[in-house]
Amino acid sequence: MSSSARPAAPSSRIGTFLSIHKQQLEYVMEILEGYKVGEVDEADWSLLRAGIVDDPFRDDPMHDPRLLTLTARPRNAETPPDALRHFITPGDMFYVRNHMWVPVVENADAHTVTVEALDGEERVYTLKELQTRFRVHKVTATLQCAGNRRKDMTDHAGKTNGLQWSAGAVSTADWEGVRLRDVLADATGTSTRSTAALLPEDVKHVHYAGLEACAVSIPASKAVDPHGDVLLAFRMNDHPLARDHGFPIRTIVPGNVAARSVKWLRRITLSDEESPSQWQRRDCKAFCPGAGADPDWNSAPAIQEMPVTSAITAARSKNKPDGKHVVSAEGYAYSGGGREIVRVDVSTDGGRTWRPAELFDDSAVGQKAWCWKRWRYEGDLSRGSTRGQRGVEFVVKATDEAYNTQPESYESIYNVRGNLATAWHRVNIDGPATA
Numbered sequence: 001m002s003s004s005a006r007p008a009a010p011s012s013r014i015g016t017f018l019s020i021h022k023q024q025l026e027y028v029m030e031i032l033e034g035y036k037v038g039e040v041d042e043a044d045w046s047l048l049r050a051g052i053v054d055d056p057f058r059d060d061p062m063h064d065p066r067l068l069t070l071t072a073r074p075r076n077a078e079t080p081p082d083a084l085r086h087f088i089t090p091g092d093m094f095y096v097r098n099h100m101w102v103p104v105v106e107n108a109d110a111h112t113v114t115v116e117a118l119d120g121e122e123r124v125y126t127l128k129e130l131q132t133r134f135r136v137h138k139v140t141a142t143l144q145c146a147g148n149r150r151k152d153m154t155d156h157a158g159k160t161n162g163l164q165w166s167a168g169a170v171s172t173a174d175w176e177g178v179r180l181r182d183v184l185a186d187a188t189g190t191s192t193r194s195t196a197a198l199l200p201e202d203v204k205h206v207h208y209a210g211l212e213a214c215a216v217s218i219p220a221s222k223a224v225d226p227h228g229d230v231l232l233a234f235r236m237n238d239h240p241l242a243r244d245h246g247f248p249i250r251t252i253v254p255g256n257v258a259a260r261s262v263k264w265l266r267r268i269t270l271s272d273e274e275s276p277s278q279w280q281r282r283d284c285k286a287f288c289p290g291a292g293a294d295p296d297w298n299s300a301p302a303i304q305e306m307p308v309t310s311a312i313t314a315a316r317s318k319n320k321p322d323g324k325h326v327v328s329a330e331g332y333a334y335s336g337g338g339r340e341i342v343r344v345d346v347s348t349d350g351g352r353t354w355r356p357a358e359l360f361d362d363s364a365v366g367q368k369a370w371c372w373k374r375w376r377y378e379g380d381l382s383r384g385s386t387r388g389q390r391g392v393e394f395v396v397k398a399t400d401e402a403y404n405t406q407p408e409s410y411e412s413i414y415n416v417r418g419n420l421a422t423a424w425h426r427v428n429i430d431g432p433a434t435a
Contacts, residue, residue, distance in 0.1 A: 057242040061243045064092040070163050074098040075244065078168030084313040084332060087362040087374060088140075089171035091237050096244050097145055099279070103211035103264045108248035110241075113232065116269045117204055117258065123187040127248050130232060132313045134178035134186075139229045140364035142334055143258035144372040145169035146284045146303050149311065150418035152425070157289075157410035160418025167311035167425070170334065172371045176231030180206075181224045183259025192337040198224045203270045208251050211264040217275035218253055218260050218304065227338075227367045229254045232265065255337045257303045259284045259422075274302065284372035289414040306336030308406055309422040310344060310375075310398035316430045317392060327429065328378040329357075333398035338368025340401045344375040347395040351408065351424065355379060357396070369401075 032236035033083055057073045067077035075098050083093035099412040109128040116122050125133075147162050148169035154160045162171075176397055181198060184206075185191060199220055209215040222228050231252040234241060242248040246263030253260040259279060285304040285431040287295040313369050317327045327348055333341045357377040364371050381392065399405045407413050410423045 019147065020432070037362070039160050044167070047247075048119050050291070051362075060102045063096070063244070066093065067096065068166070068168060070165070070324045071327045074100050075102075076163050078165055078166060079171050081313045083370075084170075085274050085301045085330065085358075085374070087172065087360070087371075088237060089173060091173070091239060091242055091245070094142075094171040094173060094236075094245060095169050097258065097306070098212075098244070099214050099215040105211070105248055105264070110250050113249065113265055114267045115183065116270065117188060117266065118200055121146075125187075127234065130178055130183065130249070131193055131234065134182050136176055137179055137229070137231065138176045139231055139252065139366045140172065140174050140371050141229070141252055141254040141366065142170060142172040143252075143261055144306055144336075146257045146306075146419040147417075147421070149309070149421035152423070153410045153414060153418050153421040156423070157414040159416075160414075161416055162418050164418075166316075167331075170332070170372070173236050174365065175231055175233040176235035177231040177240075177252065180230040180251070180268075181226065181228075181230055183232060184224065188270075195224055195226055195325060199270065202272050205271045205274045207267075207269040207271055207275045208260075208262040208265060209267040209269070210250075211266050212264045214279055215275050216260055216280045216302075217271070220258065220270070222253065222256070222304070223349060229366050229368070229370065249366055254307055254366060254384065255339075255368065257284055257306055257336070260304065273340060273377055283417075284419060285415075285417065286413070287370060287415040289411065291415065293416050295416060303350070303419065304336075306334070307420055307422050308335035308339070308341070308398050308400045308403055308404045309333070310396050310406065311425045311426045312394060312396050315427050316392050318431050325381045327392060327394060328376075329379060329394055329427075329429075330374070330376040331396060331425070332372040332374055333396075334372040335369075335400035335404065337396070338370055339404070340369035341373040341398055342401050343399040345397050345399070346371070348376045348379075348392055350393040351395045370375060373398075391428045394429050395424050395426050397424045 066080050068080055069077040075096050077096045079093050079095045095099050111127045114122050114124050149167055150160055151164040151166050184372050185198055203220050206219040207217040227414050234249045234253045244357055249265050250263040251261050280302050282297050285300040287300055312329050312331040317330035319325055333344050345354040346357050347354050357375040361376040397406045407423050
């Protein structure tokens with residue numbers, strides 16, 4: 001074997017896997033390095049027959065070029081800062097998180113969703129039946145990826161695994177669909193009048209599965225909560241769902257991490273245990289900062305409700321005619337579980353002194369506070385503010401109605417998956433700048 005030869009090609013099976021899950025390539029190759037037995041000589045490559053692999057991404061939809069794309073196949077793209085200024089995110093600017101290719105559904109009306117009871121009995125609904133048999137509800141809800149602001153954690157606390165999202169893996173929309181609890185009551189032959197009697201006592205979790213194989217679960221208590229607003233949604237911002245966002249039907253689980261809102265829904269299963277999928281048990285979790293690169297995945301529960309967070313989406317500074325230096329900024333704040341944001345604090349001296357930001361009173365539909373609050377601030381620099389080479393350090397933190405607030409540093413919440421990156425958001429500004 002030649003020492004100058006190119007690395008050995010992965011087997012066809014793992015090669016196909018890595019061609020789809022390119023965001024995992026770096027970490028997989030690190031693991032494989034420990035099992036390396038040699039390299040293929042350059043002269044031998046001509047002897048290998050080229051395999052023709054069908055491209056599963058060939059029918060993926062086109063995307064607005066303004067989206068900030070992290071990976072193209074599968075598409076993972078965040079909402080740009082200027083689009084985060086809107087309370088309702090325009091559909092073409094809503095962030096995209098795809099694990100694989102986008103399924104093609106030719107006949108939406110004939111698409112089916114199967115509900116499987118604990119005893120294995122099934123009830124199959126067509127999309128048309130769901131739309132006509134059940135009352136349609138509208139809910140305004142923010143969806144946020146567990147890895148939102150992961151890049152911030154990486155920059156401040158160390159290497160993390162996963163897509164390096166900035167502050168745009170979050171968006172808000174008006175969702176329309178039927179309540180999951182109504183469908184479950186119909187499928188099991190029970191009444192929605194009594195939440196306790198809606199599902200058998202042994203049912204502790206409700207599983208969702210999508211057409212592209214993604215599978216997760218939520219607690220049954222959330223699924224049947226009359227104030228939980230869990231939807232099987234088929235419209236977004238007064239339009240049918242776009243393909244990237246789950247056409248023809250998806251789940252919306254307000255207040256929970258976006259990973260629980262499965263797109264391209266095909267199956268709902270009642271169970272006495274949570275989903276066994278890797279998306280449930282080895283993905284959306286967070287660990288002790290000292291757990292290292294190989295944490296015990298069974299030691300942490302799957303993320304459901306999201307903790308409080310906030311972000312700066314635009315910030316700038318200017319000198320006034322009277323010589324005073326003014327800073328202005330805006331952004332969003334959000335807390336899961338339906339907990340409303342009650343205060344956003346900003347600092348222009350790195351967190352030594354604080355002032356309240358103005359909160360926008362945006363209209364939203366829903367039984368709880370399922371969506372973000374937008375905020376804005378303009379004011380003179382605090383006494384003691386310094387303007388170094390990187391400008392003024394502007395900081396934001398939020399507090400929700402339960403008086404939960406954000407941690408100051410990433411060191412205290414670091415985890416190798418880079419999930420729940422909710423530390424104070426800091427931006428250095430000197431003239432017009434964006435986060």
